[in-house]
Amino acid sequence: MKAKLQSSPPAGSDWIYEIKFDGFRALAFADGKDVRLLSRNEKSFDDKFPEIADAIRHLNLNAATFDGEIVALDSKGVSSFQLLQAFEMGQERPAICYYVFDLLRWKGKDLQGQALAKRKSQLEKLLSQKSGPVRFSASLGEDPGPLLKQAQKLGLEGLIGKRKDSVYEAGRRSGSWIKLKLHREQEFVIGGFTNPEGTRQHFGALLLGSYHKSNLQFCGKVGTGFNDKLLENLKDRFSGLASNSCPFVNLPEKRAGRYGAGVTAAEMKRCHWLKPEMVCQVKFSEWTRDDKLRQPVFLGLREDKDAGEVVRERPE
Numbered sequence: 001m002k003a004k005l006q007s008s009p010p011a012g013s014d015w016i017y018e019i020k021f022d023g024f025r026a027l028a029f030a031d032g033k034d035v036r037l038l039s040r041n042e043k044s045f046d047d048k049f050p051e052i053a054d055a056i057r058h059l060n061l062n063a064a065t066f067d068g069e070i071v072a073l074d075s076k077g078v079s080s081f082q083l084l085q086a087f088e089m090g091q092e093r094p095a096i097c098y099y100v101f102d103l104l105r106w107k108g109k110d111l112q113g114q115a116l117a118k119r120k121s122q123l124e125k126l127l128s129q130k131s132g133p134v135r136f137s138a139s140l141g142e143d144p145g146p147l148l149k150q151a152q153k154l155g156l157e158g159l160i161g162k163r164k165d166s167v168y169e170a171g172r173r174s175g176s177w178i179k180l181k182l183h184r185e186q187e188f189v190i191g192g193f194t195n196p197e198g199t200r201q202h203f204g205a206l207l208l209g210s211y212h213k214s215n216l217q218f219c220g221k222v223g224t225g226f227n228d229k230l231l232e233n234l235k236d237r238f239s240g241l242a243s244n245s246c247p248f249v250n251l252p253e254k255r256a257g258r259y260g261a262g263v264t265a266a267e268m269k270r271c272h273w274l275k276p277e278m279v280c281q282v283k284f285s286e287w288t289r290d291d292k293l294r295q296p297v298f299l300g301l302r303e304d305k306d307a308g309e310v311v312r313e314r315p316e
Contacts (some may be wrong), residue, residue: 085300
């Protein structure tokens with residue numbers, strides 16, 4: 001089930017709010033020692049996060065299905081996508097946890113048609129007394145105002161709001177779940193890269209886009225957020241995706257633009273194009289008037305999301 005981006009919380013007391021984690025969404029299927037972890041695009045996380053699979057295995061659950069988020073926690077206990085990327089590359093060894101926020105099946109019974117409040121009550125009984133990397137994601141309360149202020153102080157990404165009576169609508173973004181973001185951050189498709197300049201090696205900036213209908217629209221460049229190892233790792237990945245044609249339908253542009261985010265015909269001759277298959281997470285300050293990213297920072301790759309699903313997020 002997916003959450004819809006909102007610019008402000010809804011009125012009324014029919015909602016509960018939870019932490020918006022910054023990690024990989026994952027379903028866990030557990031029946032005794034038989035455990036499987038799957039990403040939202042149905043890729044296995046079993047080998048990537050064996051400690052999570054082992055922890056669930058030790059719970060010895062009876063035909064249960066969890067929905068939650070696999071995160072890397074910093075020294076303050078806050079989830080960090082950049083830290084999760086560093087963990088995957090073997091650069092850091094942060095605490096890896098699986099915060100479970102929904103119970104979709106228990107003892108073989110499908111619970112998706114039950115109200116959220118009932119599902120979370122049963123989930124809390126299963127996990128509230130447990131310790132280790134598998135943790136219960138509790139509801140924080142019903143008043144989003146002070147919760148958002150506290151989330152801002154703690155450096156959290158935002159909140160997820162859910163209707164108490166909502167059933168689980170797999171694959172849908174119905175509006176019964178919403179996300180309230182404190183920072184601008186979303187996924188983008190990597191469609192190419194520029195040459196390195198100065199002392200930098202491997203590449204200069206990534207060329208980013210998002211889909212509008214079936215067309216990949218250029219959104220800007222990101223050249224910060226990389227270390228040397230990440231630059232080298234990404235350049236190696238690009239070798240198998242090289243393309244002779246530009247994947248963006250709105251290039252070239254007439255001018256480079258105020259912040260140099262545009263790509264003119266002259267600059268396109270110096271760009272290297274890629275098949276639009278890789279997805280990355282980027283934070284930024286705002287969208288400019290010409291629909292480009294202002295002050296983007298690369299956070300990490302999103303192998304759990306398919307490129308064709310990446311669209312510009314617009315709050316309602």
